[in-house]
Amino acid sequence: MSLTVRVFLGLIAGLVAGLVISAVPSLDGVVAWIEPIGTLWVNAIRMTVVPLVVALLIAGIAGTKSRAAGRTGGEALFWMAVFIACSAVFTAIVAPPLLAGIRLDPVAVAELREGAAGAIVDAARLPPFSEWLTGLVPANPVRAAADGAILPLVVFVGMFAFALARLPGPSRDPVLRFFESVRDAMLVVVGWILLVAPLGVFGLVLPIAARLGAEFAGALGYVVLVICILLVISIIALYPVAALGGRVPLERFAAACAPAQAVGFSTRSSLASLPALIEGAERTLRLPQRVSGLVLPLGVSIFKFSSPIARTAETLFVATLYGIHLGVPQVFALAGAIGLLSFYSPGVPSGGLFVMAPIYQAFGLPVEGVGLLLALDVIPDMFITTSNVTADMTVAVLVARRSAGEEGAGAPAASSI
Numbered sequence: 001m002s003l004t005v006r007v008f009l010g011l012i013a014g015l016v017a018g019l020v021i022s023a024v025p026s027l028d029g030v031v032a033w034i035e036p037i038g039t040l041w042v043n044a045i046r047m048t049v050v051p052l053v054v055a056l057l058i059a060g061i062a063g064t065k066s067r068a069a070g071r072t073g074g075e076a077l078f079w080m081a082v083f084i085a086c087s088a089v090f091t092a093i094v095a096p097p098l099l100a101g102i103r104l105d106p107v108a109v110a111e112l113r114e115g116a117a118g119a120i121v122d123a124a125r126l127p128p129f130s131e132w133l134t135g136l137v138p139a140n141p142v143r144a145a146a147d148g149a150i151l152p153l154v155v156f157v158g159m160f161a162f163a164l165a166r167l168p169g170p171s172r173d174p175v176l177r178f179f180e181s182v183r184d185a186m187l188v189v190v191g192w193i194l195l196v197a198p199l200g201v202f203g204l205v206l207p208i209a210a211r212l213g214a215e216f217a218g219a220l221g222y223v224v225l226v227i228c229i230l231l232v233i234s235i236i237a238l239y240p241v242a243a244l245g246g247r248v249p250l251e252r253f254a255a256a257c258a259p260a261q262a263v264g265f266s267t268r269s270s271l272a273s274l275p276a277l278i279e280g281a282e283r284t285l286r287l288p289q290r291v292s293g294l295v296l297p298l299g300v301s302i303f304k305f306s307s308p309i310a311r312t313a314e315t316l317f318v319a320t321l322y323g324i325h326l327g328v329p330q331v332f333a334l335a336g337a338i339g340l341l342s343f344y345s346p347g348v349p350s351g352g353l354f355v356m357a358p359i360y361q362a363f364g365l366p367v368e369g370v371g372l373l374l375a376l377d378v379i380p381d382m383f384i385t386t387s388n389v390t391a392d393m394t395v396a397v398l399v400a401r402r403s404a405g406e407e408g409a410g411a412p413a414a415s416s417i
Helices: 003-023 029-062 071-099 106-115 129-134 141-147 150-165 169-195 197-212 214-245 250-267 271-284 289-302 307-321 328-344 351-355 357-362 368-376 380-407 412-416
Strands: none
Touching: 003 029, 003 197, 003 214, 029 150, 029 169, 029 197, 029 357, 029 368, 071 214, 071 289, 071 307, 071 328, 071 380, 141 150, 150 169, 169 197, 197 214, 197 368, 214 250, 214 307, 214 368, 214 380, 250 271, 250 380, 271 289, 271 380, 289 380, 307 328, 307 357, 307 368, 307 380, 328 357, 357 368
16 A cells, blocks of 8 residues: 555544544543644654754765756756746645635634644744844854754755865765765654654644544645645646747647656656656657756756645645734745755655745744645645646756757757757
8 A cells, every 4th residue: 555545544544533423522631641742743853853954955966966057057047047937936826815815713723722732833923034044043053953043054054065065075975975874864764753653644634623623624635735825836837838939739749748657647756757757858849968968857856836826825724724824025944945845855755844844943933734734745745746847847848948049940859849
């Protein structure tokens, strides 16, 4: 049985059991026995945050080979950043009004807020901008890690990684191999945590369903529907971008994407769709191999176009669930932060959720919400992967068009698109 099915069963079991407890007040004592299971699982997620984020950043920045590819790799990264920014802005504008209609019992929300194991910081007591800005550069990065100040830690680690990348091979390689080993080991730990995800999701969902009753089930279904609609819109929007920006016939682009989209939808893995992506790019679109061979592997490795869409909408639901108000500036900052960290998502099912904990801490949201997102991810993740795969092909088309234009109208690459 796949992880997706097991997590879905854990969600359903927790939801049904919670609804039964909410209807039978004499069973309230069961919640006290089940709730620690969810808390333990959330603590396990939080345990991985610092070493995983540090190792991913250092291995990703200091170990990237994209800089050796010159202009092609640089332009691909530019388009990926533009697409992520557009995705974040789109979601920050569209998602809040769509999710504003969720109504939950204020008393039950207050109980959830009080019972959250993760620290919740009132937005009114967040530090002013000047204090936040000066705190970005940590005086003591080790203390920042110990205190859970992830954003200052990321600033230090990013500077360290860029400096490491400039060192000669004999000095850089041993350090890089160490952090690559840490990254790989932490991904094994993440895999272990995911193995017990159904139990953790059960322990998280049951107390919430017991307190909120049928309202929670209806809210879950509504949020999943909104996320899937937003993701479908993002997929459809990519077609005219490829057709107009890359000057590719719309039907040919659709035919090239379809096999990879089918693989991505069924496996929830962009990496698994890479062979179909390359075949569609080279055989159907006839893109130059030097473009498809660099842009597409780079895309499936680091480019998560739809991450700001799904994660921002999910996080807004978590904020509503715990009675936390996020203003317009905070929503835009949230979407931007999610977009930025999406480039460092580990390559495991729903692995992007494991880099969400620092964002939750920064915005005063309970880390328990990360566990709930894993349950919400069961259906949307299929659309997330499909959107990511389509965006990978779109970026490859845009880069190939630019390359063809530079080579001249008579070059073979120009006639391919």
